Amino acid sequence: MSEINKKVPKRIAQSVLNSLKGGVVPRIGLPYITVGRKNEIEALLHDIDIIREGGASFRFIVGKYGSGKSFLLQAIRNYAMDQGFVVSDADLSPERRLQGTHGQGLATYRELIGNLSTKTKPEGGALTLILDRWINSVQSEAVMESGLSLSDPALSALVDKKIYEVTSSISELVHGFEFARLLSLYYHSYLEGNDDLKGKVIKWFRAEYSLKREAKEELGVNIIISDDDWYEYLKLFATFFRLANYSGFMIMMDELVNIYKIPNSITRQYNYEKLLTMYNDTLQGKAKYIGFIMGCTPQALEDRRRGIFSYEALRSRLAEGKFSRPGVRDLLAPVIRLEALNAEEMLVLCEKLRSMHADLYQYETRLTLDDLSSFIKMEYSRIGADTNITPREVIRDFIELMDLLYQNPNMNMQDLLNSDEFTFTKSEAVSDDADEQYAEFTL
Numbered sequence: 164m165s166e167i168n169k170k171v172p173k174r175i176a177q178s179v180l181n182s183l184k185g186g187v188v189p190r191i192g193l194p195y196i197t198v199g200r201k202n203e204i205e206a207l208l209h210d211i212d213i214i215r216e217g218g219a220s221f222r223f224i225v226g227k228y229g230s231g232k233s234f235l236l237q238a239i240r241n242y243a244m245d246q247g248f249v250v251s252d253a254d255l256s257p258e259r260r261l262q263g264t265h266g267q268g269l270a271t272y273r274e275l276i277g278n279l280s281t282k283t284k285p286e287g288g289a290l291t292l293i294l295d296r297w298i299n300s301v302q303s304e305a306v307m308e309s310g311l312s313l314s315d316p317a318l319s320a321l322v323d324k325k326i327y328e329v330t331s332s333i334s335e336l337v338h339g340f341e342f343a344r345l346l347s348l349y350y351h352s353y354l355e356g357n358d359d360l361k362g363k364v365i366k367w368f369r370a371e372y373s374l375k376r377e378a379k380e381e382l383g384v385n386i387i388i389s390d391d392d393w394y395e396y397l398k399l400f401a402t403f404f405r406l407a408n409y410s411g412f413m414i415m416m417d418e419l420v421n422i423y424k425i426p427n428s429i430t431r432q433y434n435y436e437k438l439l440t441m442y443n444d445t446l447q448g449k450a451k452y453i454g455f456i457m458g459c460t461p462q463a464l465e466d467r468r469r470g471i472f473s474y475e476a477l478r479s480r481l482a483e484g485k486f487s488r489p490g491v492r493d494l495l496a497p498v499i500r501l502e503a504l505n506a507e508e509m510l511v512l513c514e515k516l517r518s519m520h521a522d523l524y525q526y527e528t529r530l531t532l533d534d535l536s537s538f539i540k541m542e543y544s545r546i547g548a549d550t551n552i553t554p555r556e557v558i559r560d561f562i563e564l565m566d567l568l569y570q571n572p573n574m575n576m577q578d579l580l581n582s583d584e585f586t587f588t589k590s591e592a593v594s595d596d597a598d599e600q601y602a603e604f605t606l
Contacts (some may be wrong), residue, residue: 171195176523178517184562186555188233189287195516200235200509203501206275206494210454211246214411219445220454223419224480225464226492226501230459231418231554235501236415239456244282247410249293249400251275255421261437263430272393275414276369291365294346297407298353298491301325319354326350329406333399338392342399343386348382370396377586401453411452419459423470429600435474442480442497464498504554506543510535512554513561520565529568536577538564541580 171179175192182189183196197204203224210220224230236252241251253259253274262349278287302313302322311318327345330343345364352360361382370388372378378387401412421439425431438457444450464471464481472478481498504512511533521528542557564579 170522173523174556175180176519178579180520180523180562183516183558184566186559191241193238195519196512197238197431198512198515199504200231200501201596202236202494203235203499204238207235207456210412211239211243211411214248214413214452214454215246217405217451219450219452220447221445221497222454222456223464223498224456224458225461225498225502226458227460228553230501230503232501233417233526234554236417236456236458240415241285243410243413244280244285246284248292248413249289249404249409249411250280250413250415251278251287252416252417253417255280255416256418257421260422260425260434261394261441262433266390268390269388269393271401271416272388272396273370274399281409290368291361291402293407293409294365295353296348298350298586300408301329309481322350323332327401329500330545332406333402336399336402338386339399341386342396342403344384345382345402391509394437398444398450398453402451405452411454413454413456415458417458419457419471420463423459423466428469431469432474435471435477438471439474439476439480442477461500506539509542509554509557510539513539514559515560516561517565520562520569524569526569530576531567538580540575565567 172190175195179189179192179196181430193288194604207222210222213220224232224235240250253271255271256260259271259274260265261271262268263270276290279289279293280287281289281293286290300605302318303422305311305318305321305435306313309318309321313322326347330346333346334343336342337388345367349361349364352358352364366372367378367382367384367387370393372387376386378384397412397414404412422431422434425434445453459471462470467473467478471481483493483498488503514532516530517535538561539557542552544559564576567579568574568576
């Protein structure tokens with residue numbers, strides 16, 4: 164996944180630098196700035212290979228705020244799309260959970276379906292594209308096998324047979340019969356140019372029917388996707404995506420801290436119970452062609468009173484063994500704990516950003532390797548930096564520093580580093596970060 168010293172296109176460089184300065188993970192250009200995390204990435208890429216072959220995976224990415232959880236999730240998302248996977252991501256929130264009494268689980272499902280992405284449609288909203296692509300591929304396969312033209316009535320019967328082969332294999336799964344019926348409805352509405360019916364099928368797949376009666380009248384199916392069973396439909400989609408010639412289905416959910424923050428203990432336990440069901444399904448072979456990556460903080464995982472470890476069945480499955488320790492982590496375990504990037508890795512990242520910034524604004528950089536080393540040394544020598552400093556803080560400081568030097572050619576780096584404003588700002592940032600428990604960031 165590394166990028167060999169290529170000149171970064173200006174569009175990508177602008178997006179990367181603006182995103183990082185704003186404290187968010189860029190959607191594009193990650194290979195140009197990926198530093199460290201080699202072992203973690205290799206472990207997750209191994210999961211992708213297993214999913215492609217019909218397996219399933221479930222991982223927790225655990226790190227403090229700003230440690231790089233979302234960066235790693237985004238990097239794997241981009242790689243999975245390049246490998247032919249359908250991917251989707253969602254951030255949990257008070258309105259989006261795994262389970263809830265007011266449709267919060269269903270809201271998470273809707274977010275995931277709305278964010279379906281493929282290599283040709285990476286920005287999301289790919290459901291209709293996936294269905295149409297599947298129908299076109301089935302038709303093309305039938306034409307090649309039979310030699311019939313698209314206008315030949317006999318071709319329709321042959322395509323019907325092939326569609327049935329796909330839907331019949333899905334109908335054996337939980338809720339698969341209705342799912343398969345709707346796939347057939349979509350195919351026939353596509354064939355007949357009935358956009359109204361196509362829209363209603365998509366509406367059902369997106370869980371936008373609130374009444375069974377309405378779905379029965381418009382589509383002839385007796386069920387709708389609900390807060391209790393939405394996860395079963397993700398498994399159905401994973402099987403369908405594979406039958407539609409995609410490699411599998413990769414799902415990323417971040418901000419599990421929002422389950423930890425649920426004030427009602429019973430509601431939290433219901434969410435952890437759903438999490439356990441999803442985890443068990445992937446490890447016991449009850450799910451195929453699907454992978455889950457969950458992002459959370461150490462406290463949201465380990466707190467025995469409110470966190471994931473408060474649910475004993477999950478704690479017993481996810482707790483580290485006796486031999487893992489900082490610097491020697493088992494990356495084949497369900498939980499991947501992100502170690503902080505060290506000073507050498509941050510220096511390499513700053514070198515990459517320095518080149519990207521200079522290429523974007525077309526100037527000869529004045530920052531030497533000694534300047535970068537001084538900057539990193541000062542960042543890492545702050546009081547509390549050994550436990551509180553994060554890549555986000557360092558990156559934002561460095562990009563701001565480059566922007567100021569570019570706009571003020573008479574200034575030099577040492578003047579900025581030694582200024583009272585820089586010293587005061589860094590002291591405050593370290594102090595505030597230590598006290599901030601719930602202010603989640605994205606890099």
